[in-house]
Each structure stands twice: as C-alpha cells, then as structure tokens.
Amino acid sequence: xxxxxxxxxxxxxxxxxxxxxxxxxxxxxxxxxxxxxxxxxxxxxxxxxxxxxxxxxxxxxxxxxxxxxxxxxxxxxxxxxxxxxxxxxxxxxxxxxxxxxxxxxxxxxxxxxxxxxxxxxxxxxxxxxxxxxxxxxxxxxxxxxxxxxxxxxxxxxxxxxxxxxxxxxxxxxxxxxxxxxxxxxxxxxxxxxxxxxxxxxxxxxxxxxxxxxxxxxxxxxxxxxxxxxxxxxxxxxxxxxxxxxxxxxxxxxxxxxxxxxxxxxxxxxxxxxxxxxxxxxxxxxxxxxxxxxxxxxxxxxxxxxxxxxxxxxxxxxxxxxxxxxxxxxxxxxxxxxxxxxxxxxxxxxxxxxxxxxxxxxxxxxxxxxxxxxxxxxxxxxxxxxxxxxxxxxxxxxxxxxxxxxxxxxxxxxxxxxxxxxxxxxxxxxxxxxxxxxxxxxxxx
Numbered sequence: 348x349x350x351x352x353x354x355x356x357x358x359x360x361x362x363x364x365x366x367x368x369x370x371x372x373x374x375x376x377x378x379x380x381x382x383x384x385x386x387x388x389x390x391x392x393x394x395x396x397x398x399x400x401x402x403x404x405x406x407x408x409x410x411x412x413x414x415x416x417x418x419x420x421x422x423x424x425x426x427x428x429x430x431x432x433x434x435x436x437x438x439x440x441x442x443x444x445x446x447x448x449x450x451x452x453x454x455x456x457x458x459x460x461x462x463x464x465x466x467x468x469x470x471x472x473x474x475x476x477x478x479x480x481x482x483x484x485x486x487x488x489x490x491x492x493x494x495x496x497x498x499x500x501x502x503x504x505x506x507x508x509x510x511x512x513x514x515x516x517x518x519x520x521x522x523x524x525x526x527x528x529x530x531x532x533x534x535x536x537x538x539x540x541x542x543x544x545x546x547x548x549x550x551x552x553x554x555x556x557x558x559x560x561x562x563x564x565x566x567x568x569x570x571x572x573x574x575x576x577x578x579x580x581x582x583x584x585x586x587x588x589x590x591x592x593x594x595x596x597x598x599x600x601x602x603x604x605x606x607x608x609x610x611x612x613x614x615x616x617x618x619x620x621x622x623x624x625x626x627x628x629x630x631x632x633x634x635x636x637x638x639x640x641x642x643x644x645x646x647x648x649x650x651x652x653x654x655x656x657x658x659x660x661x662x663x664x665x666x667x668x669x670x671x672x673x674x675x676x677x678x679x680x681x682x683x684x685x686x687x688x689x690x691x692x693x694x695x696x697x698x699x700x701x702x703x704x705x706x707x708x709x710x711x712x713x714x715x716x717x718x719x720x721x722x723x724x725x726x727x728x729x730x731x732x733x734x735x736x737x738x739x740x741x742x743x744x745x746x747x748x749x750x751x752x753x754x755x756x757x758x759x760x761x762x763x764x765x766x767x768x769x770x771x772x773x774x775x776x777x778x779x780x781x782x783x784x785x786x787x788x789x790x791x
Contacts, residue, residue, distance in 0.1 A: 396420070425691060430737040431680050432694045440690045443682070445508075447597055449539040449560035453508040454515070454532050456481055460500045464488075467519070471540060479532045481517070488527065489518035509534050541596075542566030546574055550582045551772055552639075553765075555589040556604065559596030559652040564603040571607070571635050584772040585640035587765065588656075591670065591755050595651025598679060598698075602628045605659040607635045608666065612701060614659045617679050619696040640782055641666035642768040645711055647731035648753035650674035657711045658700035664783040667771075669715040670764050671751035675734035677707030678741055697741070708735040708747040714780040715771075717764045719754050 400420075403411060418434065425432045435443060445451045455474020456467050467485040470477040487503070488494060495503050507515065517530045541563045544554045552574030556563060574586070595601075598617075605614045609630035616627045643657050643666045654673050660666035679696040699705050710733060733750025734740050756762045770776040 421691075425693070427739070429678070429694050429739050429741050430734075431676070431678060431692065433692050434689065435692060436689045437687065440684070443690075443692075446539075446558075447560050449541060449562035451508055451537055451539075452511045452513075452534050453537040454481070454517075454534060455537045456507075458487070458500065458504065461486075465495060465498075465500060465503045471537065474537055475532045475535050479530050481519070481530060481532075482521065485519040485521050485528075487517055487519050489516075491516050492518070511536055538562055540566065542570050544570035544574055546577050547587070547769055550578060550584045551769055552578065552583075552586045553589065554586060556593055556653070556656075558593060559600040559604070561597065561600065563596070563600040564607070567604055567607055568635065575637075583639060585642070586636055587642050587644060587768045587772070588660075588666070589644045589765070590649050590653040590657060591644050591646040591764070592648035592753055593650070593653035594648065595653055595676065598652060598655070601652035601655040605656050606630045608641060608660060609663055610634050612663055614701065615655050616699045616701075616703075617696040618699065624696070640772060642771060642781070643668045644764055644768060645670045645673045645713060646753050646755070646764075647671055647674060647733060647751035649711070650676040650734075654706055654711050655698060655700075658704070658706060661711065661714065661783075662701040662704075667715060667781045667783050668711060668713045669717055669768055669771075670713050671716065671718055672712055672733075672748060673706070673710040674731060674750060675706055675708050675710035675748065677705050677709070677734070677743075694741070705743055705745075708733070708740055708743045709745065710734070710748055710750075714783065715767075715778050717767050719752060719756065719763050720761070721752065721754055725754055 400416060403416060404413065418436065421434045425434050454476040455471040456476040457469050457471065458465050459468050460466070465487045467481055467483055467487065469483045470481045488496070490503070490506050495506070498506075507517075509515070511534055514531060514533050517532065518527050519530065521528050539558075539560060539562065541558045541560050542554065542556050544552065547553045552571070554567065554570045554574070556567065575583075598615075602614050610632055611630055614628045614630055616625065618625045641660065643660055645653065645657050645668055649657065649670075650673065654676065657666075657668050657673065661668045677697055677699075678694050679698055680692045681695040682690050682692055684690045697705055697707055731750035731753045733748065735747040735749050755764075759765060767776065771778060771781045
C-alpha cells in the first residue's frame with residue numbers, strides 16, 4: 348500500500364502545485380468562507396511539501412529513493428501526533444498481525460537478549476523446539492551455520508521463524524557441555540501462549556496473562572477450567588490474576604477477559620473526537636470464576652488492555668488490585684490497512700473505566716500498594732517512565748503521574764507481591780482493602 352499512499356499523496360501535492368488556483372476557487376464555492384480559508388491554507392502547506400520534495404529529489408548529494416522519502420514524511424506526520432500513532436511498512440504490519448493473531452510458523456522457544464547473546468528462556472510444551480531438546484539457558488550462536496553475533500533480538504527471531512515444514516539447524520552453547528550442541532528442528536505452527544496457569548499450593552489458582560492476542564480469552568477459559576478441576580471445592584481460596592508487565596493488545600480480548608469475571612455492568616467506554624462515535628461495552632451474565640475472590644497484580648509495565656481489565660474489576664469491586672501504579676496508557680489505536688504495503692496505527696479514542704475515570708498519563712492506582720525489593724544490580728533499571736514520561740503524550744487534564752517499578756523476580760519465593768496476594772487469599776495476612784468493599788459503586 349505504500350505505493351497507493353504515495354500516489355494519493357503525490358496526486359494531492361502535484362495537483363496543488365500545478366493547478367492550485369483551480370482548486371482554491373472550488374473550495375470557495377463549497378462551504379463557508381472559514382472552511383474555504385482553511386482549505387486554502389492546507390493547499391499552501393501541500394505546496395510547501397511538494398517544493399521540498401522536488402528540491403530533495405533534484406539537489407540531494409545522492410539520488411534518494413522516492414518511496415523512502417514519502418514513507419519518512421508519513422512517519423513524521425504520524426509520530427508527531429502522539430507516541431502511539433505510527434506508520435507500519437508491509438513487514439512491520441505483518442509482524443504486528445503475527446503478534447495479535449497469536450500464530451506463526453516457527454520453533455516454539457521464548458528467547459531474550461542476555462549479555463548481548465540470544466538466550467533461550469524456555470521451550471513451549473509440545474512444540475518442535477521442546478521435542479528437539481532445546482533447553483532453558485541455551486545460548487544460540489548460529490542459525491544454519493551462520494553466526495548471529497551482532498544481530499538484534501528481533502532480527503534473530505525473524506530468522507528462526509519461517510514457513511511450516513521447513514528445517515533449521517540451531518547451534519547452541521549449553522552449561523555442562525564441552526562442545527557446542529547442534530539441534531535440527533522442523534518449523535511448525537506455533538501458538539503464542541498469552542495465558543499460563545498453575546495451582547499454588549493446593550488452594551489457589553494462579554493465572555498469568557502476558558498479552559492480549561486473539562488466543563487470550565480461550566486461554567483464560569482453559570486456565571479457569573484447569574484450576575477448577577485441580578482444586579477441591581472446600582479448599583479453593585480464590586485466584587491471582589497476574590497482569591504485571593503486560594503491555595496490552597486487542598481491545599475485544601480485554602473486554603472478554605473482564606466479562607469472564609463480571610455478571611453485569613459496564614466494562615469500558617471509548618470516546619473519540621466526535622460524540623456520536625462513543626461506545627460502551629457491557630458485561631453479560633456469567634462469572635466464570637464462580638464468585639471466587641480475585642487479586643489482580645499490576646506494576647509499571649501493565650499498560651493499555653491490561654489496565655482496562657484491572658480498572659473494570661476494581662471499579663466493580665470484583666477484585667482487589669495489588670502492586671504498583673500501572674503505566675497509564677488510556678488511548679485506543681485503530682489499525683487502518685493501506686492495501687498490500689502497510690498500515691497506519693492511529694490513536695482514535697480515549698477509554699474510560701466504568702466509573703468514568705480516564706487513566707491516561709495517570710494509571711491504575713492499586714487498592715493495596717506493594718513494592719518489590721529491588722536487587723542492587725537492578726536498581727535504577729526497573730522504573731518505567733509511564734505514559735506521562737513519553738514525549739508528546741495525550742494530556743489528561745488532571746494530575747499526571749510518572750511510572751513505577753516494573754521489576755518481577757524470576758524466583759517466586761522472592762516475589763513479594765505474589766506472596767502477599769497468596770497470604771491475603773489464605774487469611775495469613777489481612778488488609779482493609781481485601782476483600783473489596785461490597786458497597787455500591789458508580790460502576791454498577
């Protein structure tokens with residue numbers, strides 16, 4: 348679609364340049380004088396763009412790529428609006444679709460950059476990587492014999508993904524192995540596990556939602572069913588819903604996850620520039636958690652869709668929110684495809700919690716604040732700027748707040764927030780905000 352965008356934009360530019368006077372009278376005859384004046388100003392700016400574009404094409408020290416010039420101009424136009432509006436070329440758009448669809452052709456491993464090396468964090472159960480014997484902490488050094496030193500994490504991941512049924516050979520260094528280990532794997536369809544769950548002790552269901560893609564609600568239902576079947580009814584204390592460091596995702600999945608725990612009432616509302624574009628989304632009868640107590644964990648890395656869920660359950664007093672202030676991304680982006688060569692991500696609305704609060708540049712304030720103990724080597728690196736710290740962010744009109752800690756210990760025994768939640772559910776510790784007050788709220 349980059350070509351289509353270029354043609355439309357260039358048509359406007361060159362039309363205004365070559366026949367600007369013919370277009371301006373047309374604007375004068377249609378609409379009010381003020382509208383005509385506004386149109387005339389727009390055409391003048393398009394003339395300016397056309398002049399600059401032609402001067403760069405003719406005089407720049409090296410012959411520029413016209414498509415890249417236009418793409419740069421579009422990028423500049425969108426990025427100047429707010430931190431979340433942007434242009435995606437065809438590849439970026441495809442990557443975004445993979446992320447939100449939750450399916451791709453690949454190996455089934457989770458990787459991170461560790462000390463400038465691509466390290467395996469784990470192999471997803473029942474995937475080619477797991478069956479081939481890839482282990483956590485393996486360091487990937489080569490792909491099909493080619494060294495990946497110097498590649499970014501995204502570049503390495505892109506090389507590992509590919510068409511289903513195509514082979515790839517990984518060379519890894521492994522703790523305890525004297526020589527590098529070569530592992531041959533055949534790619535298959537991989538489904539991103541956005542929901543993971545387990546039973547804590549024998550009485551609490553722990554559900555971790557890492558993002559909101561098209562698989563999330565189905566994953567949540569399965570997690571609820573699994574925990575319900577593994578815990579005796581007379582022992583079941585409740586659920587911990589972990590949304591820490593969840594950057595968000597699809598609005599409809601956030602609504603579905605919220606609806607899973609609510610019997611009735613508003614979940615979220617969105618308000619765009621035009622009042623008639625406002626939308627309200629309501630819960631339908633049926634609490635999949637069967638009324639069990641819920642504690643929602645959030646931190647400075649919880650953003651967007653995860654804030655919608657936390658805000659809905661908090662406002663309806665269905666759950667107690669525990670942790671640190673969330674990120675504060677209270678805006679909705681619409682993905683607008685531009686044919687086959689990309690799309691634009693455009694901020695089109697703000698969203699509001701059921702009680703009418705905007706969390707934009709403010710975040711969800713937890714009912715119970717609990718701050719992790721930060722190791723010395725992590726201090727100063729665990730803080731997020733939050734939405735309020737992003738240049739050009741949408742203003743709230745109210746007091747704004749910076750981000751908070753996004754640190755989560757890898758070892759559960761060191762996870763102060765999780766252990767506090769477990770103790771509250773078991774009655775080992777108490778807090779005035781748990782369980783949440785049963786009094787009516789403006790959300791109902």
